[in-house]
Amino acid sequence: MDASDWHWQLVHRKTVAEDFSAHFTLREDERLFFERTEGRVILPVAVTPYYLKLADPLDPADPIRKQFLPSSKEFEVKEYESQDPLAEKKFEAVPSLIRRYTNRAVLRVTNLCAVYCRHCYRRGFAATGRKTIDRNGLEEALAFLSANTEIGELLVSGGDPLVLDDGVILEILDAIRSLKRHLLIRICTRVPVVLPQRITTVLCRELKKRGPLWFVTQFNHSREITGQSRQAVSRLISSGFPVLNQSVLLMGVNDSVEELTLLFNGLACLPVKPYYLFQGDLAAGTSHFRLPLSKGLSLYKRLSSSLSGIALPFYAVDLPGGGGKVMLPHVTVERAGNQWYAIEDYDGTRHRYPAE
Ligand SMILES: *Cc1c(COP(=O)(O)O)cnc(C)c1O
Ligand code: SF4
Numbered sequence: 001m002d003a004s005d006w007h008w009q010l011v012h013r014k015t016v017a018e019d020f021s022a023h024f025t026l027r028e029d030e031r032l033f034f035e036r037t038e039g040r041v042i043l044p045v046a047v048t049p050y051y052l053k054l055a056d057p058l059d060p061a062d063p064i065r066k067q068f069l070p071s072s073k074e075f076e077v078k079e080y081e082s083q084d085p086l087a088e089k090k091f092e093a094v095p096s097l098i099r100r101y102t103n104r105a106v107l108r109v110t111n112l113c114a115v116y117c118r119h120c121y122r123r124g125f126a127a128t129g130r131k132t133i134d135r136n137g138l139e140e141a142l143a144f145l146s147a148n149t150e151i152g153e154l155l156v157s158g159g160d161p162l163v164l165d166d167g168v169i170l171e172i173l174d175a176i177r178s179l180k181r182h183l184l185i186r187i188c189t190r191v192p193v194v195l196p197q198r199i200t201t202v203l204c205r206e207l208k209k210r211g212p213l214w215f216v217t218q219f220n221h222s223r224e225i226t227g228q229s230r231q232a233v234s235r236l237i238s239s240g241f242p243v244l245n246q247s248v249l250l251m252g253v254n255d256s257v258e259e260l261t262l263l264f265n266g267l268a269c270l271p272v273k274p275y276y277l278f279q280g281d282l283a284a285g286t287s288h289f290r291l292p293l294s295k296g297l298s299l300y301k302r303l304s305s306s307l308s309g310i311a312l313p314f315y316a317v318d319l320p321g322g323g324g325k326v327m328l329p330h331v332t333v334e335r336a337g338n339q340w341y342a343i344e345d346y347d348g349t350r351h352r353y354p355a356e
């Protein structure tokens with residue numbers, strides 16, 4: 001096994017302070033995170049050697065580093081933040097299956113990821129207790145899908161489904177296909193960005209037999225587009241799978257017109273369609289990543305005038321507490337006092353979102 005093997009990348013992930021201090025001069029807040037985790041509920045720390053190398057070790061404010069190296073700022077939890085900001089638990093129709101919309105549902109097949117993104121909105125789920133869906137869990141989810149025929153699309157998500165071995169992934173897909181030959185399956189994964197070695201020709205060949213499949217990945221910065229991530233995406237595309245991208249708007253990572261322009265135009269050339277740009281969810285300990293809504297809206301306005309329709313994603317927010325996704329430019333956003341915005345959803349219900 002060597003660095004081009006995805007198992008090698010997973011086995012050699014960096015997880016503890018010493019691993020990181022060998023590569024970076026840790027900032028005070030990064031050092032404090034490792035010193036003060038005891039007794040706290042934290043999102044685990046892990047980064048593949050491949051993704052770590054994309055960070056410039058001499059830049060303490062590097063945008064890639066910020067996505068995998070934790071900060072003690074994660075301990076600052078606002079009163080409106082939550083471990084489950086989208087109330088996915090509430091929308092769990094059966095364990096592992098989240099249904100918030102009539103026609104589509106999310107199957108969380110594992111809570112493991114290749115890299116734990118410090119801005120993760122599933123931090124109450126990722127890498128906690130239960131791990132990968134078992135046969136009973138899968139059967140229960142499939143029984144629900146069979147009984148609810150309005151569900152025409154299934155998002156296979158996690159954690160990250162592509163950290164599972166080929167055999168497990170194919171078994172899950174085969175079980176779905178044995179019931180639903182034509183169901184549209186959307187695989188949501190950050191693996192092409194953080195572990196591109198995982199997209200092997202063998203996996204692609206097998207997936208191809210189990211379509212229709214779409215992929216949704218999460219590139220957040222133009223420097224994540226590398227020879228290797230480009231190859232991973234090309235393999236998916238040449239196997240016949242459309243690839244979309246969801247980025248998260250992250251302070252200190254991609255919060256400028258210049259960077260987002262590079263990112264979205266770069267993706268369009270892969271070619272990957274930028275699908276969503278998400279305003280940060282109210283996940284516990286992520287306020288240092290969240291851009292004020294007013295700044296996000298003005299950034300997006302400038303992007304809208306300079307990018308083509310192919311390169312411009314929808315700017316959306318997942319309304320706190322399970323209100324669902326809304327496209328921010330299409331809904332009314334008003335100030336509601338000094339500290340809040342009121343966002344009106346498509347049904348006219350108003351939702352609070354912090355102004356800071
Ligand atoms: C985001 C999401 C979807 C997919 O929504 P699209 O707008 O189709 O991308 C489906 N179910 C849940 C619970 C979601 O959070
Ligand atoms: S890959 Fe997704 S679920 Fe996993 S840590 Fe990143 S954002 Fe969270």
